[in-house]
Amino acid sequence: MRRERIVDALIVGAGPAGLATAAGLAATGAGEVEVVDRDQQAGGAARHCAHGGFGRFGMTGPQYAERWVAAAVGVGAVLRTGVTVTGWSGPLTLDTTSPRGLERITARAVVLATGARERPRAARLVPGTRPAGVFTTGELQRAVHGHGQRIGTRAVVVGAEPVSLTALDTLRQAGVEVAALVTEYPRHQASRARAAEARLRHAIPLLTDATVTELLGRGRLSGVGLRHRDGRTAYVACDTVVFTGDFVPDQELARRGGLPLDPGTRGPAVDGAFRTAERGVFAVGNVLHAVEPARVVAREGAAASAAVRRYLRDGDWPSASVPLRVTAPLGWVAPNRLALDEPGDGFTLRTTEFVTHPTLVVTQDGRTLHRARRRRPAVPNRPFRIPGDWTGRVDARGGAVRIALAD
């Protein structure tokens, strides 16, 4: 029934993170390195981002994706698209479906690079009717750039973070007027320059401290209901609404494999060497932290390839690790397990509130391991990092290490 095969490293997901991992592994002679992707074309989410700003030279998303495809294939990684991993049949064995049939692939190391997606309207529990004209940025980009579809005439964009401005650009290219950007936060969360370029030049209203309370219209969307934090309500007529951001890891495969997830990121919990709790199973890219820019996850892929290479050579796997947790208003941290043999090179965090000059305190069992004041504000939906130079002070037999903001 299933064709059974064995490879050295199997990477699931051919976005920048997966391709960079594959490129690094194949370039250093890690044996048979195979990347599978369920899409018909490799490149991941970058492939749908027609805008520039990718990589160091400001390439477009598709160009950037193509560069990584060429890099991986050029050093001998096998890239197979249109191949869907449907589940696990062993700790390092995955079942796949493709037009060529069913396979069962066993690898010495499995790398999950399955990426992330935006949460849709239903998961956000936005009430109302179920009309046409409701998008996420991901669907919008594919509809406009991939299929040249007609979108609508007048849109409301939910969110005011970098991806929301991408949605705004895409709508404009599709000839859709944007009625407003709506954010639950008191300000937008993009860089000042980017926000000015995308929004202010076109005088698009930014409605802050506001949420979408209802979708209206039968057949086609006719408008959205809004509520301001102070209780005021409003109605905006539109035939299109785009729910942007609110990214979650595409962690179905990790969860089906029983890998422990981090409660903050909701992706698989990993240490600084991209190791999950399961021997031989790694995870890299935005499945760990939804989401970081393509160049960041590609850099991660390079680091992950070195870690996978070491494992294939030495077979070392940590027997224990210390969980790393955050306290509100911090939302999550990645990596989120501390294995003392591989401290990694720092941590990425998210906040759920604006904090002007955050002081971060890292503690373990009441003992302070690190304390530092940042000069720049912490902004929701934008990354900020702390260095990893304190990890040597972690007690491997101690309790969870906690990152919090000092009062």
Added chain:
Amino acid sequence: MSVAESAGRVLRSGAPPDTAYDVTVIGAGVVGTAIARELARHRGLRIALLDAANDVGEGTSKANTAILHTGFDAVPGSLEARLVREGRRLLAAYATESGIPVEPVGALLVAWDEEQRAALPGLLDKAARNGYHAARIIGPDEVRAREPHLGPGALGALDVPGESIICPWTTTLAYATQAVRGGVDLHLNCRVRQIDPGGGLHELTTSRGTLRTRHLVNAAGLHADAVDRLLGHDDFTVTPRRGQLIVFDKFARDLVDHILLPVPTALGKGVLVAPTVYGNVLLGPTAEELDDKTATGSTAEGIALLREKGRRILPELLDEEVTAVYAGLRAATGYDDYRVSAHKEQRYVTVGGIRSTGLTASLAIAAHVTDLLATTGLDLPAARDLPPLRMPNLGEALPRPYQRADLIAADPAYGTLVCHCERVTRGEIRDALAAVVPPGSPDGLRRRTRAGAGRCQGFHCGAQVRELFEKGGEPGSG
């Protein structure tokens, strides 16, 4: 091909034919399609099936709790009790033969307080009076053993092993497909505005023109009272009762093994938690009396109420992502039974007040209505067996195309996944678009294939599915 020669047509526009039909069924929900299918067994009848919407099953039939009932809690001696009992047997057999997904998971009516526990013996007795003898009362330990994720405080339950979950969309579509293959003309986008009883022929003024018919069946669901009034009757009023439902992610499926039904008490009916044949978990419905028959929106209050009740029943359910929220309107009439009656002088049968049990009872309702039509003077040619039908499998209990090496080897389109969350292949989408009753919208395609019905709600496949729909299933550029 003999099937093609005698097959009816599916028409979404244009004027209805000039020649008169023998029977016209108004309403292509699960009840109307079942009636049309039953009539199609009588070869030689000219039959029309009408619906105001652009697809079958677009009203109450698409937004229900998807349960194949035993009828254990019906009003003993009522028409509903009899038709549910008979219909369940008929539909269970039909589902097996036609490939409609059914899972016999059984139900537990969980008692959460003393009043509810005290109501269990009465329900057991009622089940016996309805001819259902497999139910029994179980204690809290057995409840816990059989549903380990249940919230604390369950005092006992009524175990009803015969309750099943079913795919309501495939059921309606199977009936419609067999009806059309059997010669029924399906007229969609065809709203009935006026009925002129005339002499010997009803003249129906519809949004697509005039249609004439000797006999008439009103299976208009929520609008059955309005159609009844067009013929001068004022026997009942349909009050839409809104039921909001939350569909949870497939990761919730492992939390629940049975349909968890509320125990009805004087304080009202609670909500249920049930697995679906697609591998999700359903929480709902609310019960809101409305006067707007188009109010199928969900509300913040409804969602909050369901989440609060769901948290009590299955606390871990609330940790899972929500895949969809929808609302359906049930046709409440204020009577405790179906309102089915024949009007001989008008050659007309009303099928009103078909509540949430209509899906289960559909085949028995169809047989009953056909008998009633005979009493209004309809000459029924001898019945034949319709050619058997095999519907595409949307359920998780049997292998789906993406899991079948034989199917993929014969046609690689069954190995090409389009919707990743629901694992729907290009082959299945192509088949649905080329089917006897094709979808009229991407929503209709979703109901037929599950494409776009998963956790990402089209983030990955929405644009591609829309393109496939618009191009009739041919591969596009993306």
